[in-house]
Amino acid sequence: MRAALTLLATCLTSTRSTGAAPNASEWPSWIDHLGHDVYSYPLWISAQQQNCTCDVSLVAGDRVVECTSAVGLVDWRREARTTLSNSLTYCTAKAWLLEHMPEFDLHFLPNGVAVNSSSMLDDVIAFALMADAAAPWAPNIPLAIKLAYVLPYGAYHESRQNWRPLFFAKFFELVANATTVEEALGRLLAPNVFLDWTSHYWPSSPRQPDPSSTYQIKWSSSTAPPVVSPFEFVAYGYGSCSAWATFVTYVARSVGLPARQAGTPCWNSVYSGTNFTGLAKDNPNVSLCWQGGSAEAGHGGGYLNNHNWAEIYLPGDSPTPPIREAWAFVNVPPGSKEPDAGLCGDYKTFSGTRGCGFDASQAPSHECDHVTGGPGAAMEDHEIFAVTWSKPKDAGGHEGGEVLDVAGLFLTDQTTPLTPLVWAPRLASPLGKPLKDVGMRVVNRTGWYRCKPGGSPPGRRL
DSSP: OHHHHHHHHHHHHTTTTTSOOOOGGGHHHHTTTTTSTTOOOOHHHHHHHHTOEEEEEEETTEEEEEEEETTEEOOHHHHHHOSSOOOOOHHHHHHHHHHHSOGGGGTOOOOOSSTTOSSHHHHHHHHHHHHHHHOTTGGGSOHHHHHHHTSOSOSSSOOOOOOHHHHHHHHHHHHTTOOSHHHHHHHHTTTTGGGBGGGOOOTTOSSOOOTTSOOBOEEOSSOTTTSOSHHHHHHHSEEOHHHHHHHHHHHHHHTTOOEEEEEESSOSSEETTEEOOSOTTTOHHHHHHHTTEETTTEESGGGOOOEEEEEEEEOSOOSSSOOSOEEEEEOSSOOOSSSSBSSSSOTTTOOTTTOTTOOTTSOTTOTTTTOOSSGGGOBTTBOOEEEEOOOTTTOOSOSSSEEEEOTTOBOTTSSSBOOSOTTSTTOBOTTSOBGGGTTOEEEEOHHHHSOOTTOOOOOOOO
16 A cells, blocks of 8 residues: 555645646745745645654664655655656655754754744755755756755754845745756856855845845855854955855755765865875875864964865756756856856866866877876865765666765774865764764765876767
8 A cells, every 4th residue: 555655646646636737837826925924935836745744763773755646655765766767756855854964953953933943953955945946957967966965944054044044035036937957057056146145035024135234254264164154254344265165056946956075075186385185195295185284283284185065966958968857967056157167177078987187188098197286186085076966776776876974984094084074074063973974975986087197079968
């Protein structure tokens, strides 16, 4: 009986039978009165919310989530495999989040913005559904990608903030008529209109744009960990690459663009006169690089030889070739409207099949001889990671690399813990448990970025 209900749920959730199908052109009405104490979700979301019940239990140490909607038991894995629909539904989204969100978030999240929300988690789902229903490019994005890279409200263990409702209200109008992911990105990036914080409001906002009062957020290096999460970036008015990557990622997610933070904890290069090249087992500077320095050497400055940026999922719907799905990078601050620009080459010729720094003018097998740093020199102990909430067992081939659980991983010296959080390597719970070991996972993107001599001709790929 349960299997039958699950199959029925799979077949019917795509029809949004738990609420009247939304009209994408009506999205401005969905945020009417947002920011006031009377705001509630549109009826088509409320209907799905009211018909969704979930139970979370532990079985042999694994978190087991069962959610039931108006059409039966929800099975997000089956839905992600079906070709009937790529649309998000409330109960499918909630089931995925309850299974993948960090353990500590199950016990408390900040308040929601709607009178019919119990916490920020309801807002996360509701506003993700709004972006998914209103974005013209949304049908081209696989459900598995939406679940893993549109829904999540966190990545690093940054402070939990309810950024999604405000970001959707501020920025969706900028991309509302774009037809592809790349077109939508072009409207957000360079001249980076989303940085004009006081220039974007919705009709019912208590505050409206005032040309005489402008406030732009800016780049400032070496400011993490004080500034990482999006509202910290806005409050301080500046942020380094970690804050920028987080902000760009969450702006993209808020309007329905799948995105994630990526970067390297330690470049394979010489920086500020210190040699960080090679393996940690052979070069102790590599260990210092991953730990942000030491008590003797000092912290930060020249020892934080890291960089973070954003990756955006391209579903392959571009009208210009190559038309294949890919994860494209957006360097920070973004300097181009086009994906794959500003970090390691022109996206029209750059490809993961050749990697960063590939020089086709050199003799075969010598195209990478000149690479001495940057993404093209990525290797063991100098990996490039993208932060993910996906689990190794449910990765569906869209990740672009191996999904790794950070807990228990070490560099080649076998003593330095592997953690992307190099600006806060000692981040721990009040009881002293390293937070990197509490459900933090990454996608290893090293092989995609690394320069590969003798690489095959250009062409996007995961």
